[in-house]
Amino acid sequence: MPLHINIEDLLHHRSVESDRIEFKEGWNPDAIYRSICAFANDFENTGGGYIIVGIIEEDGVAKRPVKGLSVTEIAEIQRKMIGFNNLIRPLYSPKVFLEEVDGQQILVIWAPGGSNRPYEVPEQITANQKRHFYYVRRYANSVKADQETQQELISLANQVPFDDRPNTHASLDDVSMVLVQDHLRKVESRLFEWTEQRSKAEVLEQMLLVEGPAEHRFPRNVALMMFNEHPEKFFPASWVDVVYFPKGEGHSEFTEFPKITGPVPDMIRKTLDLLQTNFLREKVIKQPGKAEAVRVWNYPYAALEEAVANALYHRDYLVREQVEIRMTPDSIVILNYGGPDRSIRQEDLNSGRIRPRRYRNRRLGDFLKELDLTEGRATGIPTIKRVLENNGSPAPTFRTDEDRTFFEVELFCHPAFIEDSLVDNDQVSDQVSDQVEEELARELEPEHMKILSYALKPAKRKDILEKGVGLANHTDNVRRYVNPLLEKGLLDQTIKDRPSSPLQQYITTEKGRELLKQQLKQ
Structure with missing residues (x-):
């Protein structure tokens, strides 16, 4: 059966963090089953992990070309795993996928966080005398749980994150296969082709989006968050409110935009489109004695992208409160209910050094990372701070309360847009003289103009070349069509x-x- 995510993204740690992936040159069942147990216990609610057999690890990454496994080795591994799975207590069965990489066959073992934790496994699963122990992940290693960790692990029994629980008020009919297929196509999963030949139930089972007996399957909450057009039917107030106060909060004059609804990825994109279209502005600083000007944004897009995505990723979908975005001429405030984990202190938020103990929506985070809508664990706040600093913007503020009932991010407008110390956008046209325009037009090809048209809104390079121009996302095309636009200041990177x-x-x-x-005009 095909893997639900793109194998190259997995090998390059693009869709899953590196500490959730283990590479194994060959079949070592003792070590592998200790890791399976650790991933299944999912001590930090990160979503389990992947063990890839048939690949040599070199400096933390997969050595290419991969070594691979023979047909005989694969058959023997699968046969033995049936018996070894029965030695995990309580019973737990990871999913196994056969993938082809560099012309070789490899085995991918997906061990998601289990719903019946804690799990224990023999320390040496191949030994005659078997002693069971609990295992957890510590950074990129599977280690035996100490006494304190064991007690905390046992306390997590039956505490499945909300997004991974079955929703007994919904049915498989509430999951849109159109949205499922669109997601698989975007992440370039081989499972996309498989969806045409199998039933909805089989596809959703392969993606671990359903639970329950065969005669009465229920979708998990994450399936409804991702693949239902109206998740607010199942999770009240699952939308985004955007309000603009042109004269500041507390003033009677304000503009309230229509609420933003839809699957979580759509809400993120629609919210960012609204903010970019209505509020994001760029200005140019003339530097004395220098030919080049400095460009700044009132709010850099990458910081807003991270803040909005995190609000919808980390919010508590059990709380009947929507995500709120309040805008004034001086700042943007993004508020979600359901605050950060109690292990995160206010000083951690201020410094940007964050290492949460638990994640509220582990599966939702995986899906958003596959779509490049979020970078990964504990990276949101550092990214926001870094992007704002690079733009010359004031430092953001992060607020929560003692009971962790909410989380609020405030981004402040770049001083240039308040003090009017820079060249206004309307003056940019004066900097591009008729002569320069004519020279640029002569140098550029039709493909360059298509790229500029497509990138009026932030877009990935792959989408620009494939969708905007109809070319392959190849290095030669990047050199010929993208790089010249960057060099001429006609195109820019968001990060x-x-x-x-x-x-x-x-x-x-x-x-x-x-x-x-x-x-x-011409």
């Missing part, structure tokens, strides 16, 4: 300090927009 970030997007600059306008 300048990390060009290879998985969240990297490209956007047409004001200079590029002005050029497009002039070309349309």
Whole structure:
């Protein structure tokens, strides 16, 4: 059966964090089953993990080309796993997938967080005398749980994160296969092709989105969050409210936008589109004695993207309160109910050094990471702080209360847009003289103009080339069509300090927009 995520993304840690992946050159059942047990216990509610057999690990990454496994080895491993699974207490069976990489067959063992934890397994599963122990993950290692950890692990019995629980008020009919297929297509999973030949129940079972006996299957909550057009039917107040106070909060004048609804990924995208279209602005600083100007945003898109995605990822879907976004001329406040884990202190939020003990919506986070809508665990606040600093913006503030009932992020407008010390956007056209426009137009090909048109909203390079221009996302096409636009200041990256970030997007600059306008006039 095909894996539900793209195998290359998995090997390169793009869709799953590196400490949730183990590479094994060959079949070592003792070590492998200790890791299966640790992933199943999911001590930090991160979603379990993956063990990939047939790959040599080199400096923390997969050595290419992969070593692979023979047909005989794969058959023997699968045969033995049936018996070994019965030695896990209580019974637990990881999912096994056969994938082809570099022309070789490898085995992917998916061990998601179990619903009947805590689990224990023999320390040496192949030994005659078997002594069972609990195992947990510590960073990138599977270790035997000490006495204190054992007690905490036992206290987690039957405490399944909300998004991973079955919803007995819904049925499989409430899960849209159109949305499921669209997700699999976007993440380039081989399971997408498989959906045409199998039933809905089989596909959802393969993705661990259903639970219950065969005669009465229930979708898990994450299936309704991701693959239902109206999740607010199952999780009241599952929408986003955006309100703008042009004269500040407390003033009677305000604009309330229509509430934003839909599957969680759609809510994130729609919210960001609304904010970008109505509020994001760019200005240009003229630097004395220098030819180049400095461009800044009132609110950098990457910071807003992280804040909005985190609000919908980490909110408590049991609480009947929507995500709120309040905007004034001075700041944007993003509020979600259900605060951070109690292990996170206010000073941790202020410093950006965060290591939460528990994650509220482990499966939802996995799906959003596959779509590049969030970077991963405990990276949101550091990313927001770094992006704002690089833009020259004031530091953000993060607030919660003693009972952890809410979490609030406030991003402050860049001073240039308040003090009017920079060149206004309307003056950008004056910087692009008619002569420069004519020279640029002569140098550019039709494909360049298509890229500028497509990137009026932030877009990934792959989408720009494939959807915007109809070309392959190939290095040669990047050199020929994308890089020249970056060099000429017509196109820019949204995350300048990390060009290879998985969240990297490209956007047409004001200079590029002005050029497009002039070309349309002609």
